[in-house]
Each structure stands twice: as C-alpha cells, then as structure tokens.
Amino acid sequence: AQSVTQPDARVTVSEGASLQLRCKYSYFGTPYLFWYVQYPRQGLQLLLKYYPGDPVVQGVNGFEAEFSKSNSSFHLRKASVHWSDWAVYFCAVSPGTGGYKVVFGSGTRLLVSP
Amino acid sequence: NAGVIQTPRHKVTGKGQEATLWCEPISGHSAVFWYRQTIVQGLEFLTYFRNQAPIDDSGMPKERFSAQMPNQSHSTLKIQSTQPQDSAVYLCASSRLGGRDQDTQYFGPGTRLLVL
Numbered sequence: 173a174q175s176v177t178q179p180d181a182r183v184t185v186s187e188g189a190s191l192q193l194r195c196k197y198s199y200f201g202t203p204y205l206f207w208y209v210q211y212p213r214q215g216l217q218l219l220l221k222y223y224p225g226d227p228v229v230q231g232v233n234g235f236e237a238e239f240s241k242s243n244s245s246f247h248l249r250k251a252s253v254h255w256s257d258w259a260v261y262f263c264a265v266s267p268g269t270g271g272y273k274v275v276f277g278s279g280t281r282l283l284v285s286p
Numbered sequence: 287n288a289g290v291i292q293t294p295r296h297k298v299t300g301k302g303q304e305a306t307l308w309c310e311p312i313s314g315h316s317a318v319f320w321y322r323q324t325i326v327q328g329l330e331f332l333t334y335f336r337n338q339a340p341i342d343d344s345g346m347p348k349e350r351f352s353a354q355m356p357n358q359s360h361s362t363l364k365i366q367s368t369q370p371q372d373s374a375v376y377l378c379a380s381s382r383l384g385g386r387d388q389d390t391q392y393f394g395p396g397t398r399l400l401v402l
Contacts, residue, residue: 206389214396216379218390218391218392276329276331
C-alpha cells in the first residue's frame with residue numbers, strides 16, 4: 173500500500189534563508205506526487221504536483237520540488253523564505269489513475285523567524 | 287468558479303445531538319472526499335465517492351458516522367449522538383476523474399465542529 177512519511181514535524185527557518193521540507197514515499201511503480209499548503213484556519217491548497225516526466229517541478233510562490241525514484245523522495249525547496257510562508261505543508265501520493273484515494277503525510281509545520 | 291463549498295463553517299452541538307455537514311464539490315468534479323483534522327491526529331481520511339457511489343469508507347468510525355452523495359452537486363456527512371472527541375475540522379475535497387488534473391484534490395475551507 174502507498175504511504176508518505178514527512179520526518180520533520182516542525183521546521184524553523186529564518187526569513188530570507190533557504191528551505192527544504194522532506195518527503196519520502198512508498199509506492200510500487202511511478203506515482204503522482206503533490207505538495208499542499210495549509211494556512212491558519214484554511215483548507216489545503218495545492219502548491220505543486222508531479223506527473224511522470226521532468227523530475228523538477230515548479231510551483232507557486234517560488235516553491236519547487238524534485239522527484240527521485242532512487243531515493244523514493246519528493247522534497248520541497250524554496251530559495252528564500254518569506255514570513256507569509258508560515259504554514260503547514262503536506263506531501264501526498266496517488267496512483268494517478270483518477271478517482272482513487274490520495275494518501276497524505278502527517279505534515280510539516282514551517283515557522284519563520286525574523 | 288467558487289471552489290468547494292462547505293456549510294456551515296462553524297457548528298456547535300451539545301453532547302448527544304446530531305450534526306450534518308454539507309459539501310458542494312466543484313462543478314465537473316466526480317470524486318468527493320471527506321477528511322477530519324485535529325491537532326492530535328492530524329489529517330485523517332474518512333470516506334470518498336466516485337460518480338456518487340461510495341468507494342472507500344475505511345476511515346469512518348462505524349457506529350455514528352455516515353456519508354451520502356445523493357446527487358453530483360452535494361455530499362453530506364452526518365454524525366449521530368455527537369461526542370466531545372468528534373470535535374475537529376471536517377474537510378471536503380473534490381477532484382476530476384480524467385485528464386491531467388485527475389487526482390488533484392481541491393479542498394473546501396472546512397467545517398469546524400465543536401461538541402460541548
């Protein structure tokens with residue numbers, strides 16, 4: 173069965189510093205992968221998604237993620253963090269065949285210090 | 287496009303009362319998902335529908351929770367005899383069944399349920 177592990181429950185980054193949030197997945201085959209962001213008191217919003225193809229995916233607000241089949245990873249990166257990036261980030265995996273359950277990780281809370 | 291609509295946004299019930307939560311998926315989306323989110327448990331999958339048919343309810347507490355999708359424009363999640371441990375944010379999401387955007391879930395703002 174597919175699964176997603178986000179090993180860091182909380183990450184603190186200084187404003188302007190670079191960011192990496194880790195995501196490891198378990199899936200037999202090539203999955204579709206997603207990063208969602210949840211701002212306080214809001215639902216989840218899609219940041220970016222990976223379909224089989226270019227391993228580096230660009231998302232909104234300067235975020236990008238890189239798919240690695242060999243490492244079973246899909247880490248999220250940003251070159252320069254802004255205070256408005258303070259949120260919870262969820263990694264997710266699906267079989268990509270439409271209408272099937274998407275499995276979410278436990279989330280990483282990003283704190284941005286001044 | 288109004289996005290996924292959830293009503294009410296907030297609901298307060300007394301212990302033992304019934305709560306019904308509503309979700310209107312994005313027009314053209316044929317898959318609807320329900321999740322529950324708490325500080326302690328995080329994001330938990332409850333159930334989902336594909337073309338209005340229930341597909342997987344493995345996350346639903348068996349005794350007091352039920353979900354329906356009577357038509358393609360809305361789904362309901364009903365909790366009978368609510369208990370304080372049911373207090374959570376209930377999130378609804380919808381997605382397409384085909385095309386490049388399939389499996390991308392679009393979430394509503396959630397219904398915050400408080401059981402006193």
